Amino acid sequence: xxxxxxxxxxxxxxxxxxxxxxxxxxxxxxxxxxxxxxxxxxxxxxxxxxxxxxxxxxxxxxxxxxxxxxxxxxxxxxxxxxxxxxxxxxxxxxxxxxxxxxxxxxxxxxxxxxxxxxxxxxxxxxxxxxxxxxxxxxxxxxxxxxxxxxxxxxxxxxxxxxxxxxxxxxxxxxxxxxxxxxxxxxxxxxxxxxxxxxxxxxxxxxxxxxxxxxxxxxxxxxxxxxxxxxxxxxxxxxxxxxx
Amino acid sequence: xxxxxxxxxxxxxxxxxxxxxxxxxxxxxxxxxxxxxxxxxxxxxxxxxxxxxxxxxxxxxxxxxxxxxxxxxxxxxxxxxxxxxxxxxxxxxxxxxxxxxxxxxxxxxxxxxxxxxxxxxxxxxxxxxxxxxxxxxxxxxxxxxxxxxxxxxxxxxxxxxxxxxxxxxxxxxxxxxxxxxxxxxxxxxxxxxxxxxxxxxxxxxxxxxxxxxxxxxxxxxxxxxxxxxxxxxxxxxxxxxxx
DNA sequence: CCAAGATTTTTGGCATACCAGATGCCAGAC
DNA sequence: GTCTGGCATCTGGTATGCCAAAAATCTTGG
Numbered sequence: 001x002x003x004x005x006x007x008x009x010x011x012x013x014x015x016x017x018x019x020x021x022x023x024x025x026x027x028x029x030x031x032x033x034x035x036x037x038x039x040x041x042x043x044x045x046x047x048x049x050x051x052x053x054x055x056x057x058x059x060x061x062x063x064x065x066x067x068x069x070x071x072x073x074x075x076x077x078x079x080x081x082x083x084x085x086x087x088x089x090x091x092x093x094x095x096x097x098x099x100x101x102x103x104x105x106x107x108x109x110x111x112x113x114x115x116x117x118x119x120x121x122x123x124x125x126x127x128x129x130x131x132x133x134x135x136x137x138x139x140x141x142x143x144x145x146x147x148x149x150x151x152x153x154x155x156x157x158x159x160x161x162x163x164x165x166x167x168x169x170x171x172x173x174x175x176x177x178x179x180x181x182x183x184x185x186x187x188x189x190x191x192x193x194x195x196x197x198x199x200x201x202x203x204x205x206x207x208x209x210x211x212x213x214x215x216x217x218x219x220x221x222x223x224x225x226x227x228x229x230x231x232x233x234x235x236x237x238x239x240x241x242x243x
Numbered sequence: 244x245x246x247x248x249x250x251x252x253x254x255x256x257x258x259x260x261x262x263x264x265x266x267x268x269x270x271x272x273x274x275x276x277x278x279x280x281x282x283x284x285x286x287x288x289x290x291x292x293x294x295x296x297x298x299x300x301x302x303x304x305x306x307x308x309x310x311x312x313x314x315x316x317x318x319x320x321x322x323x324x325x326x327x328x329x330x331x332x333x334x335x336x337x338x339x340x341x342x343x344x345x346x347x348x349x350x351x352x353x354x355x356x357x358x359x360x361x362x363x364x365x366x367x368x369x370x371x372x373x374x375x376x377x378x379x380x381x382x383x384x385x386x387x388x389x390x391x392x393x394x395x396x397x398x399x400x401x402x403x404x405x406x407x408x409x410x411x412x413x414x415x416x417x418x419x420x421x422x423x424x425x426x427x428x429x430x431x432x433x434x435x436x437x438x439x440x441x442x443x444x445x446x447x448x449x450x451x452x453x454x455x456x457x458x459x460x461x462x463x464x465x466x467x468x469x470x471x472x473x474x475x476x477x478x479x480x481x482x483x484x485x486x
Numbered sequence: 487c488c489a490a491g492a493t494t495t496t497t498g499g500c501a502t503a504c505c506a507g508a509t510g511c512c513a514g515a516c
Numbered sequence: 517g518t519c520t521g522g523c524a525t526c527t528g529g530t531a532t533g534c535c536a537a538a539a540a541t542c543t544t545g546g
Contacts, residue, residue: 028331028499030319057528067501069312072528073319076273080323088271089507089528104414111358111415115350115467171347172354175418224358271529300498310531315498332498332537 029066033074036064041083046096046185053094055084082182099238102186106231109179113160114224116167116176117207121216124166129211132166135159136201144198152197157184159204163223186238196233203229272309276317279307284326289339289428296337298327325425345429346478352422353470356403359410359419360450360466364459367409372454375409378402379444387441395440400427402447406466429481439476446472 037060046053057075061068075092078084086092097105120129135155139148157180164176203226210219280303289296300318304311318335321327329335340348363372378398382391400423407419446469453462 030499056526058526061501068528069500069502073316073499076316076319077323080320086528089526090509091527101414104412107358107362107412108355108414108418111354112351114358115354119350169347169350171344171351175351273529299496301496304531311498312530312532316529329498332496333539334497 029064029070030073030077033060033064033066033070034077037074037078038081038083041078041094042181042185044094046094052096055092055094057092081178097182097186099234102183102238103231103235105179105183106227106234109176109183110224110227110231112172112176112179113164113227114220116164116169116172117211117219117223118216119167119169119172120163120211121214121219123168124211126212128166129208132159132162132208132211133205135162136204139201149197152200156200156204163207186234196230196237199229200226272307272313273316273320276303276307276309276313277320280317280321281324281326284321284337285424285428287337289337295339298335298337300335324421340425340429342477342481345426345481346474348422348426349470349474349477352419352426353467353474355415355419355422356407356470357463357467359407359412359415360454360462361459362410362412362415363406363454364457364462366411367454369455371409372451375402375405375451375454376448378405379447382444392440399443399447406450429477439473439480442472443469 037055044053055075057068057071061071064071075084075086079086082095084092084094135158138155139152161173161177161180164173167173203222207219207222207226210222280298287296298318300311300314304314307314318327318329322329326338327335328338378401381398382395404416404420404423407416410416446465450462450465450469453465
């Protein structure tokens with residue numbers, strides 16, 4: 001009743017339709033605090049000291065220059081993510097995952113990635129699949145990954161994320177990224193073994209090949225087995241840095 | 244050093260050993276609000292009205308009898324879960340998922356469940372696997388599921404949850420439950436088709452059989468295809484109740 | 487009667503004050 | 517010297533109040 005006939009209005013700005021992208025809503029302190037704390041947690045080495053890492057609301061609010069309110073909201077969000085756990089009247093503790101939890105997460109990752117592989121064989125463009133090789137173009141017989149672990153590790157993660165993205169499934173992408181955030185910190189500690197790294201590269205290439213051949217079952221299997229292999233590896237060789 | 248030799252002490256209360264049971268930690272208002280709001284959101288039919296459902300901090304704080312602070316923290320948590328989205332200075336809106344989002348989630352569910360099936364074939368006890376049949380013992384030729392849709396739908400969800408639990412993987416369980424919470428609301432609307440329901444029961448039984456036979460590949464495949472079938476079904480027949 | 491502008495109201499964001507449980511230090515009793 | 521009760525203090529939990537942006541409503545000039 002009251003919304004019609006307004007189509008001819010908007011005399012001032014209508015014609016040009018300037019491509020302004022809805023000015024940045026200036027993300028709130030809550031979200032800024034969330035991002036800042038998340039980054040800080042991911043950056044720190046949670047498994048270094050024997051005592052659990054504690055956070056202090058007041059100290060954080062002072063450090064970030066905001067009041068406790070947005071800090072608390074950010075912490076509530078981090079708690080939903082499983083990064084911290086607040087104990088009433090005691091403190092906020094950064095969660096340390098046990099080895100079996102990490103292994104468990106990697107298995108879930110394997111499940112999601114194999115599904116992504118399956119989907120990719122039916123929808124992705126050949127060219128996009130082949131582009132996955134680029135992540136490893138700097139490595140080969142003359143430049144073995146084992147001698148550039150840090151670099152290879154980055155390429156490795158980037159490859160997996162790019163792979164999942166090709167599935168064009170936001171849910172798979174998001175869930176996998178969440179898992180990677182949790183696993184990554186621990187990953188650095190356990191991936192530094194030359195034997196596993198040596199096996200890693202050929203497996204990646206094999207996955208790409210299966211995708212290119214549109215071999216759904218094989219691609220799924222290779223993606224799954226590759227990541228399950230990592231799970232087994234961590235389970236067997238992972239340091240016992242946990243409580 | 245200081246804990247030994249105290250065995251003979253405790254003169255006053257030792258002998259009786261009063262049966263006090265660690266007083267309840269009284270969950271905070273924040274968590275109570277979170278649970279209350281979550282339940283309310285899951286219970287309501289989000290897709291009923293054309294306009295999006297909005298929440299109001301002040302109204303909620305009055306309804307629940309607490310101040311806005313715990314409400315806001317609860318909302319921050321719900322936002323992390325993806326149940327609501329708060330738009331600054333506009334309001335808090337209950338998120339409505341599009342059909343393709345639902346389909347996408349179901350595919351992720353399929354991935355997780357097939358991994359669960361895989362694991363079950365190697366670790367679950369025969370007896371626990373067989374017990375899965377109990378969820379469907381009230382249905383059969385003489386009592387077809389199509390004529391007891393509501394009841395069957397409940398049994399259906401319970402079966403899937405029990406199945407995943409047998410994997411003994413907390414991550415798979417949690418992730419699947421999250422997905423089910425999002426999908427369930429929509430599920431009721433789309434599952435009421437007799438053709439799909441008729442196919443559902445035999446597929447479930449086939450999954451159980453593969454598990455009992457410890458046929459890893461087959462169990463995985465059946466679990467995956469069953470749920471992917473639901474995804475395809477929703478994609479094809481799901482109502483267009485979305486925006 | 488209508489549209490443009492001014493004004494009031496609504497709504498989430500943030501800061502602050504105060505509360506109560508949990509700890510830890512310390513004086514006083516044995 | 518050791519144990520115990522009490523008190524200062526630390527920490528998260530909750531309630532309030534105010535702010536600014538956005539929406540809704542009212543006003544006013546044509």
